Amino acid sequence: MRVVIAAGGTGGHIYPALAIINKIKEKDKTSEFLYIGTTDRMEKDLIPKLGINFVGIEMKGLNRKNLFSNFSVLNKFWLAIKKATIEIKKFNPDIVIGAGGYITAPVLYAAKKLKIKTLIHEQNSIPGVSNKFISRFADKICVSLPNSLQLFPKKKVVYTGNPRSEEIIKVDKILKSSIGFDDNKKLVVIVMGSLGSTTMTTKIKELIPEFTNKNYQVLIITGKTYFEEYQDLNLPKNIKILPFMDNLINLLKDSDLIISRAGASTIAEITAIGLPAILVPSPYVTNNHQYKNAKELENRGACKIVTESEFSKEKIINEIDKLFDDKDSYDSMSKNSKKLGIDNSSSRIYDEIRKLTR
Numbered sequence: 059m060r061v062v063i064a065a066g067g068t069g070g071h072i073y074p075a076l077a078i079i080n081k082i083k084e085k086d087k088t089s090e091f092l093y094i095g096t097t098d099r100m101e102k103d104l105i106p107k108l109g110i111n112f113v114g115i116e117m118k119g120l121n122r123k124n125l126f127s128n129f130s131v132l133n134k135f136w137l138a139i140k141k142a143t144i145e146i147k148k149f150n151p152d153i154v155i156g157a158g159g160y161i162t163a164p165v166l167y168a169a170k171k172l173k174i175k176t177l178i179h180e181q182n183s184i185p186g187v188s189n190k191f192i193s194r195f196a197d198k199i200c201v202s203l204p205n206s207l208q209l210f211p212k213k214k215v216v217y218t219g220n221p222r223s224e225e226i227i228k229v230d231k232i233l234k235s236s237i238g239f240d241d242n243k244k245l246v247v248i249v250m251g252s253l254g255s256t257t258m259t260t261k262i263k264e265l266i267p268e269f270t271n272k273n274y275q276v277l278i279i280t281g282k283t284y285f286e287e288y289q290d291l292n293l294p295k296n297i298k299i300l301p302f303m304d305n306l307i308n309l310l311k312d313s314d315l316i317i318s319r320a321g322a323s324t325i326a327e328i329t330a331i332g333l334p335a336i337l338v339p340s341p342y343v344t345n346n347h348q349y350k351n352a353k354e355l356e357n358r359g360a361c362k363i364v365t366e367s368e369f370s371k372e373k374i375i376n377e378i379d380k381l382f383d384d385k386d387s388y389d390s391m392s393k394n395s396k397k398l399g400i401d402n403s404s405s406r407i408y409d410e411i412r413k414l415t416r
Contacts, residue, residue: 059089059415062151064142064165066095066117069252070181070322071158072104077221078155078179079110081404082411092149094142096161115141117161138164139171146172152415153177156192158322163188170195175414179407180206181220181322183350198410202322203398205354218407219400220326227330227401231311234275237298244274244314246378249306250338251319254281257366258338263291265371270294274314274382279303315381317374320352320363328361332396334388335361336377338369360395 061082065075075093082089090111095101097114105112117138118131142165146154154169156162156178166176177198180189183205193199199210202220235241250258262278269276275296280288285301293299303309310316311331318324320337328335337355339348355361362377381388400406 059086059153059411060091060149060151061089061411062092062094062146062149062154062165062169063157064094064154064159064162065157066101066159066161067099068159068321069100072101073323074179074181074221074326075155075157076108077225077404078157078407080225081221081408085408092145092151094145094161094165096159099159113145115145115161115164117164135164139168142168143172146174153411155179155411156189156196157181158186158189160186160188163191166192167195177407177411177414179218179221180210181326182206182347183354184345184347185209186344186347197414200407200410202326202403203351203354216406216410218410219398219403220322221404221407222323222326223330223399224402224404226307226327227399229307229311232305232308233312234309237277237300237303237309239275239277239298241312243296244382245312246274246276246315246317247279247306247310247313248276248317249279249319250281251321251340252281252302254284255319255340256284258369259284259287261366261369261371263288265374266291266293266297268371268375269297272296274378277309277313279306315378320348320355322351325351325355326399329355329395329399330401332392332399334381334391334395336374336381337361337363338366339363341366355395355398358394358398359390360398361391 063075065071079091093105093110093112097116102114115138117134146168153175156166169176176196178189178196179200181202183203193210199215200218204217207215207217233241234245278299280301282301288299315334317336320339337352339352352363356363
């Protein structure tokens with residue numbers, strides 16, 4: 059099978075794209091890939107390092123604050139379609155897949171005009187601008203969360219889950235003791251995205267003294283940018299602070315609670331594991347999609363939402379204590395989260411791809 063896959067901008071789009079690629083490789087050893095991304099985001103470095111054929115196309119998202127600047131965005135869009143058309147013709151794929159980010163719109167539009175089968179995957183509860191636009195042209199739409207089914211044409215949409223979930227389920231667990239914690243005590247992980255957050259750094263620093271004498275342990279992942287801001291603090295013995303952890307997902311399998319943002323990757327991780335969560339959606343993302351992601355989980359009893367404005371040392375300590383003191387509520391949250399973590403998500407997507415390419 060020959061596959062073009064377009065995704066870009068953030069790990070929330072790129073890692074599901076890679077999960078789809080890995081599943082196709084597993085099922086079809088002779089498959090070949092062309093990855094189309096942007097010229098200035100993380101995929102331009104990451105994808106070539108993985109040995110995947112990569113083409114970068116210049117593309118920008120719409121500017122909602124300065125509408126006049128969108129004339130240049132529209133110009134880039136049409137130029138991107140032209141370049142995508144050339145690259146797709148040259149590669150001659152069986153299918154073109156979009157996994158999110160504004161690069162998907164021109165690539166899948168070009169594919170449709172060339173009469174090549176197309177499939178998109180939506181990671182968030184609410185579709186982004188690109189997927190909204192391209193959904194009218196796509197042959198099949200796969201979604202990560204049940205609520206998204208009602209937001210796309212019924213004949214095209216299918217609930218597959220996030221393809222990252224299947225990979226996460228297979229990841230080996232590492233124990234708390236591997237980073238110096240006590241395996242017999244509960245562990246709370248606090249992480250506010252891979253880069254961290256200015257606002258949340260201030261709030262988390264205020265929270266740290268409240269963990270003194272608690273009977274659980276706390277790991278704080280700061281993001282590289284903010285790690286230095288924690289260096290002058292006197293830490294209670296039950297707290298560790300790291301700038302990042304490349305095998306965090308392995309440790310989450312031996313953790314008891316996560317306090318985090320509510321991006322698509324985080325949702326995939328915690329539901330795959332069935333990890334109870336206090337989610338603090340970023341209010342700075344387009345269409346407030348993190349809050350909507352978290353709300354779908356909360357409505358199903360799979361997390362507790364604390365907004366950034368509500369986040370305080372008193373509020374968070376109270377929420378942690380409530381969860382750990384009430385075993386029934388804790389177990390219920392874990393079970394409800396696990397229900398949303400589809401263990402064969404990338405296999406389901408592969409099945410849809412095969413239906414289209416037969």
